[in-house]
Amino acid sequence: xxxxxxxxxxxxxxxxxxxxxxxxxxxxxxxxxxxxxxxxxxxxxxxxxxxxxxxxxxxxxxxxxxxxxxxxxxxxxxxxxxxxxxxxxxxxxxxxxxxxxxxxxxxxxxxxxxxxxxxxxxxxxxxxxxxxxxxxxxxxxxxxxxxxxxxxxxxxxxxxxxxxxxxxxxxxxxxxxxxxxxxxxxxxxxxxxxxxxxxxxxxxxxxxxxxxxxxxxxxxxxxxxxxxxxxxxxxxxxxxxxxxxxxxxxxxxxxxxxxxxxxxxxxxxxxxxxxxxxxxxxxxxxxxxxxxxxxxxxxxxxxxxxxxxxxxxxxxxxxxxxxxxxxxxxxxxxxxxxxxxxxxxxxxxxxxxxxxxxxxxxxxxxxxxxxxxxxxxxxxxxxxxxxxxxxxxxxxxxxxxxxxxxx
Amino acid sequence: xxxxxxxxxxxxxxxxxxxxxxxxxxxxxxxxxxxxxxxxxxxxxxxxxxxxxxxxxxxxxxxxxxxxxxxxxxxxxxxxxxxxxxxxxxxxxxxxxxxxxxxxxxxxxxxxxxxxxxxxxxxxxxxxxxxxxxxxxxxxxxxxxxxxxxxxxxxxxxxxxxxxxxxxxxxxxxxxxx
Numbered sequence: 370x371x372x373x374x375x376x377x378x379x380x381x382x383x384x385x386x387x388x389x390x391x392x393x394x395x396x397x398x399x400x401x402x403x404x405x406x407x408x409x410x411x412x413x414x415x416x417x418x419x420x421x422x423x424x425x426x427x428x429x430x431x432x433x434x435x436x437x438x439x440x441x442x443x444x445x446x447x448x449x450x451x452x453x454x455x456x457x458x459x460x461x462x463x464x465x466x467x468x469x470x471x472x473x474x475x476x477x478x479x480x481x482x483x484x485x486x487x488x489x490x491x492x493x494x495x496x497x498x499x500x501x502x503x504x505x506x507x508x509x510x511x512x513x514x515x516x517x518x519x520x521x522x523x524x525x526x527x528x529x530x531x532x533x534x535x536x537x538x539x540x541x542x543x544x545x546x547x548x549x550x551x552x553x554x555x556x557x558x559x560x561x562x563x564x565x566x567x568x569x570x571x572x573x574x575x576x577x578x579x580x581x582x583x584x585x586x587x588x589x590x591x592x593x594x595x596x597x598x599x600x601x602x603x604x605x606x607x608x609x610x611x612x613x614x615x616x617x618x619x620x621x622x623x624x625x626x627x628x629x630x631x632x633x634x635x636x637x638x639x640x641x642x643x644x645x646x647x648x649x650x651x652x653x654x655x656x657x658x659x660x661x662x663x664x665x666x667x668x669x670x671x672x673x674x675x676x677x678x679x680x681x682x683x684x685x686x687x688x689x690x691x692x693x694x695x696x697x698x699x700x701x702x703x704x705x706x707x708x709x710x711x712x713x714x715x716x717x718x719x720x721x722x723x724x725x726x727x728x729x730x731x732x733x734x735x736x737x738x739x740x741x742x743x744x745x746x747x748x749x750x751x752x753x754x755x756x757x758x759x760x761x762x763x764x765x766x767x768x769x770x771x772x773x774x775x776x
Numbered sequence: 777x778x779x780x781x782x783x784x785x786x787x788x789x790x791x792x793x794x795x796x797x798x799x800x801x802x803x804x805x806x807x808x809x810x811x812x813x814x815x816x817x818x819x820x821x822x823x824x825x826x827x828x829x830x831x832x833x834x835x836x837x838x839x840x841x842x843x844x845x846x847x848x849x850x851x852x853x854x855x856x857x858x859x860x861x862x863x864x865x866x867x868x869x870x871x872x873x874x875x876x877x878x879x880x881x882x883x884x885x886x887x888x889x890x891x892x893x894x895x896x897x898x899x900x901x902x903x904x905x906x907x908x909x910x911x912x913x914x915x916x917x918x919x920x921x922x923x924x925x926x927x928x929x930x931x932x933x934x935x936x937x938x939x940x941x942x943x944x945x946x947x948x949x950x951x952x953x954x
Contacts, residue, residue, distance in 0.1 A: 643872050646864060
C-alpha cells in the first residue's frame with residue numbers, strides 16, 4: 370500500500386464548470402443538428418459519420434492507451450489513466466451515435482444503396498454476399514461494440530478494486546495480460562470497423578494500410594486531447610503536485626512520434642497507389658486532388674505534418690506547457706481536417722462538382738455535428754472524471770513516481 | 777597545504793538527491809566550471825550544472841538538412857539530368873518517389889552529425905583525466921555520486937570552496953591532484 374489515499378487527488382471543482390458548459394453546448398448544437406437532419410437527412414448523416422469517426426477516435430484511442438500503459442508501464446500512463454478510463458466509458462454514447470448510421474446506411478454507403486444485383490455486378494458476388502451487405506454491417510458493428518464494452522468493464526472493475534485497495538502488486542499481472550489480449554482485439558476490430566465505416570464509402574477502392582492509419586489517428590487524437598487536459602488540470606491542485614515538466618516532455622515526445630507515424634502511413638498509402646497508377650486505386654486520390662479538395666490535402670501535408678514536426682523537434686518547446694498545448698490543439702484540428710478529407714469527397718462525386726456542391730448548409734452541418742456530439746461526449750467524460758480520484762494512488766509504481774525527482 | 781596546482785575539489789555523496797541539491801546550490805552560488813559523476817545517467821544533475829544547452833542539437837539539425845538536400849539532389853541528378861529513364865510514363869522529376877530516400881538520407885546525416893558532434897564537443901577520446909587520480913573515485917562506477925568543482929573556476933578558492941561543499945555534508949571531500 371502506498372502512503373497516498375485516493376482523497377489526496379480529489380478532482381478540482383473546475384471540472385464541474387467544464388462539465389456544465391459542455392452540456393449546454395452539446396444540447397444546443399444537438400438541437401441545431403436535429404433541425405439539419407429534418408431539413409436534409411442525407412447531409413446530416415454524412416456529417417454525422419464524420420463527427421462519429423472523430424469522437425470514436427478519442428473513445429477508442431483512450432481504450433487503446435489505457436491497455437497499452439498497463440502493458441508498457443511508465444509514468445505517462447499513470448498520469449493519463451483516469452482520463453482514458455473516463456473517455457473509454459463513452460463507448461455506449463458512441464454506440465448510440467452509431468445507430469443513426471446503421472439505420473441510415475442506404476443514404477451513406479453506395480453499396481447499401483444498390484440493389485443486390487447491382488452490387489454483385491459492381492463489386493463481385495463474394496464481396497457482397499460475405500461482407501458488404503446490410504445484415505453483416507450491423508452484426509459486425511454489434512460485435513465491435515460488445516468487445517470494446519467488455520474490455521472497458523474489465524479495466525474499470527480492476528481500477529475500482531485497485532482504488533479500494535483490494536488488489537496486490539502480484540495480481541497486477543492479470544490486468545496486464547488482459548490488456549495485451551485487448552490490444553490485439555483493438556487492432557483487429559479497428560481494421561474491420563474502418564473498412565466498414567469509412568473505406569466502404571468508396572466500395573470499389575481498397576487500401577491495406579487503412580486500419581493502421583485509423584488506429585494511429587485515434588491514438589494521436591487521444592494524446593493531443595490528454596496533453597491539453599493535463600496541462601489545464603496541472604494549473605491547480607491536485608494534479609500540479611504530480612504533473613512535472615519531464616512528464617510534459619514525455620507526452621510531447623509521444624505526440625511527436627504519432628505525428629510522424631501518421632505521416633509515414635498516409636504517405637505510404639499515397640506512394641504505393643501513385644506508383645501503381647491503377648485505375649481502380651488512383652480514382653480515390655484523383656477525386657481528392659481536384660475541385661477544391663486538393664487544398665485540404667496540401668494543408669494536411671504542411672499543417673498536420675511538416676509544421677508540428679519541425680516545432681516538436683525542439684527540446685525546449687516540448688517542455689513549455691502553453692506551446693505544447695497550442696501544437697496539440699492545432700493537431701486536433703488537423704485530425705478533423707484529415708477525417709473530412711478522407712470521408713467527405715465521397716459524398717460529392719460528380720466529375721465537375723466537388724466543392725462547388727459544398728454549400729453553406731453543408732459547411733454548417735460539418736461544423737455543427739462534431740460540436741453537438743462533442744458537447745455530449747465531453748459532458749459525460751467530465752461527469753465520469755469528476756467521480757473519482759484523478760491519480761491511481763494504489764498502482765504498484767505510484768509511490769516511486771511521487772518520490773521527488775532528485776532535487 | 778599542498779603547493780602543487782590541483783585540478784579541483786571533489787565531494788562524494790551517497791545518493792543522487794544529495795548530489796543534485798549540492799550541484800544546484802553550487803550553480804546558484806556562481807560556480808560554472810564543475811562536473812558531476814554518477815554510476816548511471818542522472819538527467820537532473822546535468823541540468824543542475826547547466827550543461828544541457830550545447831550545440832549538438834544544432835549540429836544534428838545541420839547534418840539532417842545536408843543529408844536531406846544531398847539525398848534529393850542525388851536522385852534528381854541521376855533520374856532527371858544524367859540518366860533519365862522513363863518509368864511507368866511518369867515525369868523524370870517525380871518528387872513523390874524521391875521522398876523515402878530523402879528522408880533516409882536526412883536520418884543518416886542527422887545520426888552521423890550527432891555522433892561526430894557529440895565526440896567533438898565532449899572531448900572524447902580522452903586518455904588522461906585528473907579525476908582518476910583519486911582512489912575513491914572508483915565508486916563513481918558503483919554506488920557513489922561525485923561533484924567536482926574545478927580549480928579553473930574564477931570563483932574557486934580552496935578553503936572557501938571546501939567550506940561551501942562541507943555545508944552539504946558529503947561523505948568525503950578530497951583535493952584532486954592535477
